Amino acid sequence: MSASRLETGLKVRRAVLGDAHVDRAEAAKTPFDGAFQQLINEGAWGSVWARPNWTLRERSIVTMALLAALGHHDELAMHVRATRNTGATPEDVSEAMLHVAVYAGVPAANHAVKIAKAVLGEEGRI
Template sequence: MADQTPNSDAYRRGMVTRRSVLGDAHVDRAQANTTSFDAPFQKLITEGAWGTVWSGDQFTKRERSIVTIALLAALGQDEEVAMHVRATVNTGATREDIREALMHVAIYAGVPAANHAIKIAKGVYAEMDQQAAAKDR
């Protein structure tokens, strides 16, 4: 569904924030894959999650990134954990920040949830390191 023209302020703000966190390539793929079935959902998350919550001024993007990863890990949302770990290059959340957040997950949401999220984060960081090394060659 190439022609999406929602024009609310929250949508416009959300697209700017979404692109700054997840990157243009991710957002472009999501938009290219949008159909009439999920267009209302895409609008909802762009306005609500990205245009309101992620665009708020009480937390930095780094803080939002840490909280988001901890919540996703606690809920077992593996694909979303990986996506948001990748996004830390844009949010400023460090590997140490994420490690500490996952330590909290272990205590407050359970060791298995944290253990699995740590496995995911390690895999994502290994991919990111390989990509960075390839660019440096």
């Protein structure tokens, strides 16, 4: 079952983050972080992101809101870039940040909006 979850996780991770990102992560993997990479691939991508209940777009929106609320800025930027693959629109990102402002605080949303705006701007999507 673990190998299946790993394969599924890598497939979903590639679909969301892109082959280049996953290839870089896999190439940089060492004995030190191998178990961590396996955990991410099996747990986050193979167990949660692969579930049928929500679309990749819906998972993307929730993930960005959580990352913004928790102040995980590098991961937020990565997931804003991933919206190219998940179907979440710039409008979806903006709406998610409004929820962050109300439920997690304006300072968290303010910084997250700056990050999202920069990423989407660099990509010519806003």
